Amino acid sequence: MSVNESHERSAESRAAAAPDELLEHEYDGIREYDNPLPKWWVWIFAGSFWFSLAYYFHYHLSHNGQTVAAVYEEDMQQARELQAKASLAEPVSEESLGKLMSDAALMKDAQVLYGLRCAPCHGGRAEGLIGPNLTDSSWIHGTGTLSDIFAVVDQGVLAKGMPAWGKQLSPIEVRKLAAYVGTQRGRAVPGKAPEGTAVAEQ
Numbered sequence: 106m107s108v109n110e111s112h113e114r115s116a117e118s119r120a121a122a123a124p125d126e127l128l129e130h131e132y133d134g135i136r137e138y139d140n141p142l143p144k145w146w147v148w149i150f151a152g153s154f155w156f157s158l159a160y161y162f163h164y165h166l167s168h169n170g171q172t173v174a175a176v177y178e179e180d181m182q183q184a185r186e187l188q189a190k191a192s193l194a195e196p197v198s199e200e201s202l203g204k205l206m207s208d209a210a211l212m213k214d215a216q217v218l219y220g221l222r223c224a225p226c227h228g229g230r231a232e233g234l235i236g237p238n239l240t241d242s243s244w245i246h247g248t249g250t251l252s253d254i255f256a257v258v259d260q261g262v263l264a265k266g267m268p269a270w271g272k273q274l275s276p277i278e279v280r281k282l283a284a285y286v287g288t289q290r291g292r293a294v295p296g297k298a299p300e301g302t303a304v305a306e307q
């Protein structure tokens with residue numbers, strides 16, 4: 106049986122089962138059968154319709170879905186945290202805190218933590234509020250070296266209302282915050298008047 110014959114036969118048997126209906130319209134002699142859409146096409150269409158509704162709900166209405174950029178940023182932050190934790194092997198010193206201080210991305214994370222934990226007393230720009238201005242060059246405790254700052258942040262000054270963060274935060278968080286205060290030294294943001302003893306610029 107030739108290919109043509111078999112083709113004709115299957116067309117015949119189809120016609121017997123359900124005669125193809127021609128639609129009314131005609132364009133330049135071309136007419137169209139009223140055939141149903143293939144099943145696979147209908148399934149893909151229905152599938153993508155429901156998928157788009159679920160997608161819209163998940164990402165746009167419920168806000169449970171995170172954008173690719175947000176997931177990436179979260180992963181990167183965790184990676185920075187892990188990397189920073191390696192510095193816990195070194196003792197607290199100007200050098201080890203200085204390394205954290207020069208890591209710009211890490212200091213951005215620290216800024217967020219500062220906003221949560223420290224800004225209520227020291228102001229959003231570290232300009233001082235209940236606690237002293239951290240951007241001037243005067244220090245009540247020590248002389249504003251990174252180790253001095255670390256000691257105050259870690260131990261607090263309980264009698265004066267500065268909490269001992271070493272008891273509330275993880276060791277790396279305390280180091281990060283001390284380094285962050287280091288980045289604010291000498292920026293001289295207008296705010297609370299200097300307290301303590303003025304020291305030469307760090």
Ligand code: HEC
Binds near residue numbers: 222245
């Ligand atoms: C509940 C209020 C409060 C919070 C929260 C707070 N501080 Fe303080 N902080 C103070 C006060 C008050 C002082 C001044 C202590 C004194 O007079 O001896 C101080 C002092 C300091 C000093 C020493 C300043 C100097 O001149 O010697 C540093 C550094 C410091 N805080 C950093 C931080 C950091 C970092 C955080 C967040 C982890 C923080 N503080 C959160 C109230 C607070």
